[in-house]
Amino acid sequence: MLHKIFRFLKSIMVPNSIFQLLKQILFLTLTGILAISIFFYIYLPISTNHSETLTVPDITGIHVDELDYYLSLRNLRYEISEDSGYSSKIPPLTVLKQFPMPYAQVKEFRKIYLTLNSMTPPVVKMPDLTNGSLKNALMILNNYDLKFGKTKYVADLAFNAVLIQKMNGEEIIPGTKIPKGSVIDLTIGDGYGNSNLESPYLIGLDADVAQVTITGSALKLGNIVFHNIDTAVLISVDDFEITDTLKIPVEVGQVVNQYPAPGEPMVIKESVNLWIYHPDSVNHDL
Numbered sequence: 001m002l003h004k005i006f007r008f009l010k011s012i013m014v015p016n017s018i019f020q021l022l023k024q025i026l027f028l029t030l031t032g033i034l035a036i037s038i039f040f041y042i043y044l045p046i047s048t049n050h051s052e053t054l055t056v057p058d059i060t061g062i063h064v065d066e067l068d069y070y071l072s073l074r075n076l077r078y079e080i081s082e083d084s085g086y087s088s089k090i091p092p093l094t095v096l097k098q099f100p101m102p103y104a105q106v107k108e109f110r111k112i113y114l115t116l117n118s119m120t121p122p123v124v125k126m127p128d129l130t131n132g133s134l135k136n137a138l139m140i141l142n143n144y145d146l147k148f149g150k151t152k153y154v155a156d157l158a159f160n161a162v163l164i165q166k167m168n169g170e171e172i173i174p175g176t177k178i179p180k181g182s183v184i185d186l187t188i189g190d191g192y193g194n195s196n197l198e199s200p201y202l203i204g205l206d207a208d209v210a211q212v213t214i215t216g217s218a219l220k221l222g223n224i225v226f227h228n229i230d231t232a233v234l235i236s237v238d239d240f241e242i243t244d245t246l247k248i249p250v251e252v253g254q255v256v257n258q259y260p261a262p263g264e265p266m267v268i269k270e271s272v273n274l275w276i277y278h279p280d281s282v283n284h285d286l
Contacts, residue, residue, distance in 0.1 A: 056112065058102035059095045064116060067095075075108045084118040088145050088181030092119040121179040126165070128174035134160045134188055141184060149183040159191025199272060201262040202255045203232045203248055207276050210255050214272050222259075222271030226278040232256045250277050 054075060062070060064080070071078050085096045097115040100106055124144050129137040134151075141148050156163060164187035165172055172178070200217050202210045207224070214221050232248040232255075250256045257275035260266060 052108065053105040054108060054110070056098075056100050056102055056104045056106055056110075059098050059112065059114065060102075061090050061094050063091070064093045064095075067114070071112065076106075076112055077109055078112045078114055081113060081115045084116050086118045086121050086145070086180055088121065088147060090117050092117055121181050123177045124180055126167075126172050126174055126176045126178050126184075129162045129165045129184075129186065130174075132162055134162060134186065137162050137165075137186060145180040146178075147181060147183045149185040152185070152187045153190040154187055155196070156189030157191065158189040161189040163187045163189055197266045197268060197270075199258070199260040199262055199264040199266050202258045202272070202274065203234065203262065204250050205255050207253055207255065207274070210258075210274055218268045219266060220269055220271045222273040225273070225275045227256055227275045228277070228279055229256060230277050230279070234262070252277055252279065 056076070057070075057074060059067070059070070067078055087096055090096065094117050095114050096117040099113045100110075124146070127140050127144055129140060132140075138148055154163065165174075166185040166187070167178065167182055169185075172184070197218060200213050200219075202213060205213065211221050230250055232250055234246040234248065254277055255274055256277040259273045266272075
C-alpha cells in the first residue's frame with residue numbers, strides 16, 4: 001500500500017511526460033485553492049469571530065468619569081489622547097472626538113480613541129463685527145467659537161448693521177484676547193434713523209406745503225378734513241402751569257388744525273391728521 005502511494009507521489013513530483021506535468025499543475029492548483037479557502041472561510045472566522053461585530057456608539061458629550069462603565073457594558077475599550085480640543089457647545093472633560101466614528105462596525109473589545117474637551121478654553125482675538133450685517137456677524141462668531149448674546153436695536157439708517165459689540169456689558173475692542181465661548185452682545189441699527197420726532201408746526205400752511213412738510217419729517221399724512229372755521233386756536237401751558245391761548249386767522253386752503261398738536265412727541269411713520277379751512281364745508285368735526 002505504501003509502495004503504491006510512494007509511486008503516485010513520485011509520478012506527480014517527477015513527471016515523465018507532458019500528461020503527467022499537466023496532472024501535476026492541476027493537482028497543485030486545486031490543492032492551493034482548497035488551502036486558501038479553508039484558511040479564509042473556515043479558520044479565520046472561527047479564530048477571529050469574523051461574523052460577529054459591534055456598532056460603535058456615539059460617545060460625544062459623555063464625561064470622562066462615565067467612560068469605563070459606558071464602554072465596558074458594550075465590550076469596548078478606550079484610550080484617551082494626550083492632546084485635547086475645545087468646543088463651547090459641550091462641557092469640559094467630555095468626549096469631543098472619537099475614532100472609529102459613531103455607528104462603525106467593529107469587533108468586540110476594539111479600542112476607541114478619544115479626544116476630550118479641554119477644561120480651560122483657549123484664547124482668541126475678538127473679531128471686528130462693526131459696520132457689517134447681523135448675518136455676517138453671526139457667521140464670524142460661530143467661526144471663532146463665540147456665543148451670540150442679546151441684541152439691542154437703536155436708531156440708525158443702516159438696517160441690521162452692527163454698531164457696537166459688547167461683552168459683559170462693556171464695549172470690546174477688536175483684537176482683545178478673550179476665551180472661546182464668551183458671550184457677545186450686539187447693538188444693531190433699526191434702519192429708521194432718529195425716531196425721537198416732534199409733530200411739525202403746520203398751522204397756516206397751504207395744504208400741499210403741509211403734506212410735503214409731513215413726509216419730509218419722516219411722518220405720514222393721515223386724514224384730511226375740510227372745515228369752515230377760519231381761525232386756529234392754539235392752547236399752551238408754561239412751566240408755571242399758566243394757560244395761554246393764541247388765535248391765528250388762516251386763509252382758504254390753509255391748515256386750521258392738526259393732530260397731533262405742534263411739538264407733540266411722535267415716532268417715525270406715524271400719521272398726522274389735517275383740518276383745512278374751506279368756507280363751503282359743512283363738516284364741523286375736529
